[in-house]
Amino acid sequence: MLADAAIRTYRVPAEQLIISTVQQGAFEDLIPIRGAIQPFNSVFLDAVNGGAVEEVFIEEGSFVEAGQPLLQLSNTNLRLQAAQNDTSITEQINRIGDITDGFETTRLSTERQIIDAEYRIKVLGRQKARQAELVTNGLVSEEEYDAIVDELDYMEKVLANHLSRQKLKNRIRETRLIQIETQIDKLEENLEVSQSSFESLLIRAPIAGQLTSLPVEIGESKQAGQRLGQIDVVDQYKVVAQIDEFYVSRVSPDQTANFTLTGREFNARVIKVYPEITEGTFEVDLVFEGLTPTDIRRGQTLQMELTLGNPVESLLLPLGGFIQDTGGNWVFVVDASGEYATRRDIRVGRRNNRFVEVREGLQQGDRVITSSYSQMEDMERIQLTE
Numbered sequence: 001m002l003a004d005a006a007i008r009t010y011r012v013p014a015e016q017l018i019i020s021t022v023q024q025g026a027f028e029d030l031i032p033i034r035g036a037i038q039p040f041n042s043v044f045l046d047a048v049n050g051g052a053v054e055e056v057f058i059e060e061g062s063f064v065e066a067g068q069p070l071l072q073l074s075n076t077n078l079r080l081q082a083a084q085n086d087t088s089i090t091e092q093i094n095r096i097g098d099i100t101d102g103f104e105t106t107r108l109s110t111e112r113q114i115i116d117a118e119y120r121i122k123v124l125g126r127q128k129a130r131q132a133e134l135v136t137n138g139l140v141s142e143e144e145y146d147a148i149v150d151e152l153d154y155m156e157k158v159l160a161n162h163l164s165r166q167k168l169k170n171r172i173r174e175t176r177l178i179q180i181e182t183q184i185d186k187l188e189e190n191l192e193v194s195q196s197s198f199e200s201l202l203i204r205a206p207i208a209g210q211l212t213s214l215p216v217e218i219g220e221s222k223q224a225g226q227r228l229g230q231i232d233v234v235d236q237y238k239v240v241a242q243i244d245e246f247y248v249s250r251v252s253p254d255q256t257a258n259f260t261l262t263g264r265e266f267n268a269r270v271i272k273v274y275p276e277i278t279e280g281t282f283e284v285d286l287v288f289e290g291l292t293p294t295d296i297r298r299g300q301t302l303q304m305e306l307t308l309g310n311p312v313e314s315l316l317l318p319l320g321g322f323i324q325d326t327g328g329n330w331v332f333v334v335d336a337s338g339e340y341a342t343r344r345d346i347r348v349g350r351r352n353n354r355f356v357e358v359r360e361g362l363q364q365g366d367r368v369i370t371s372s373y374s375q376m377e378d379m380e381r382i383q384l385t386e
Contacts, residue, residue: 010376014384018371019334020318022362027316029309030352033257035241035286037300039232043207045214048200050224051075053216060214064205064231071216071228073201089191096180096187103173110166117159124152209233212298232298239268239286239302245277250308257286259304261293268304305353315362316355317348320370325377328356332382334367341369341382 051073058070127148134140205211214229222228243251255270268286276282286304322331328348332341346361362368369382376382 007381008379009381009383010379011383011385012376013386014338016371017369017382017384018320019367020320020370022315022317022358022364022366022368024313024364025316025355026311027314027350027355027357028307028311028352029350030305030307031243031247032353033241033243033284033304033306035239035302035304037237037296037298037302038240039209039212039234039298040236040238040287041207041209041233043209043231044227045070045203045206045229045231047073047203047222047224047226047228049073049075049078050222050226051078051201053218053220053222056214056216056218058211058214060211060229062211064208064211066205066208068205070203070205070211070214073203073222075201078201086191089187093184093187096184100177100180103176106169107173110162110169114159114162114166117155117162121152121155121159124148124155128152203228205231207231207233234298237288237292237296237298238271239288239304241284241286241304241306242281243284243306245280245282247308248275248277248282251282251284251306255307256289257304257306259302261296261302264291264293266291266293270306308350314349315358315364317358317362317368318370319351319354319356321372321374322368322370323351323356325373331362332369332373332376333362334369334384338367339384341384343380 052075053071054074055072056070057072058064058068064070128145131140131145131148135142135145209231212230212232216222216228251270251273253270253273257268257270259266259268267289269289270284270286272285274283274285317331328346328351330343330345333344334341344361347359349357349359351357
């Protein structure tokens with residue numbers, strides 16, 4: 001109740017308050033955190049293509065091997081589409097094969113024409129040499145000799161034409177064959193995609209582990225991209241903890257935490273800090289250091305203390321309810337007589353689960369009311385009664 005109208009004073013029995021003494025000591029930069037045990041690695045199973053659950057081969061909670069069938073989906077439209085794609089792609093590959101065969105046939109035909117022309121030129125060359133002697137001796141007319149010379153000249157031009165045509169066709173064929181090879185590769189790739197889209201209806205385990213989730217029922221329809229289950233690697237665990245956003249700039253990888261489980265002390269190390277803040281908290285991943293707890297389970301919670309820095313000698317004030325009421329900006333300090341406590345502005349620094357670091361406004365030995373100020377926030381002085 002009010003005891004002085006000029007100075008806003010609140011009377012309260014001393015036994016209803018918590019009075020703490022400011023002391024010098026090593027400030028351990030610790031914060032309490034709560035983490036949940038999770039598998040170090042998890043793989044989610046999603047439906048690549050939608051379909052109805054036709055058959056389930058294994059029960060949730062079972063251990064599986066990589067590649068082991070888990071469930072079968074059915075999709076009639078996808079089956080028909082895959083069959084049509086297979087037929088269409090196969091026909092295109094066959095047509096390209098016919099083109100390739102045509103190139104080879106043309107190549108052989110041109111080579112045969114060149115062989116014939118070269119043979120004819122060889123024969124005509126011998127005939128020309130013999131006819132030249134006979135013309136000289138008057139045994140063959142010059143007209144017959146000229147006919148052989150003209151045919152030989154003609155065949156040499158024909159051979160040159162064949163060779164030029166062969167060179168051109170070879171260049172065209174090489175370019176086209178490269179294009180055809182690329183086309184076939186794409187068609188075969190499309191064929192694999194078509195086949196894999198149908199094969200994806202058989203859901204297999206991508207890794208070995210424990211099938212911790214498989215929420216499906218036979219006959220149930222699943223959409224493309226819908227979550228089908230989860231496989232956890234259970235031979236290694238991590239701790240996922242949520243931390244107040246107040247500490248987001250002070251938490252970093254390689255910081256350590258300790259906790260007690262079944263009466264034994266254990267240590268953990270921060271390996272990843274997620275900067276995203278959701279509902280006033282951010283997330284960190286920790287792994288066990290040294291001795292690893294046994295008989296732990298996925299989802300089990302741990303109460304831990306995270307070390308943010310090395311111990312520093314500081315002026316310490318025990319933490320209490322006042323910190324929520326004043327934000328650490330002021331406190332009620334008990335005078336030497338122990339009868340009154342007056343309001344005093346202070347400046348605080350870091351805090352842990354036991355102390356707040358005092359930067360200004362208090363001295364060692366000062367006695368401070370550290371319990372809640374909920375009923376006396378507007379007061380200037382507290383009168384302590386018996």
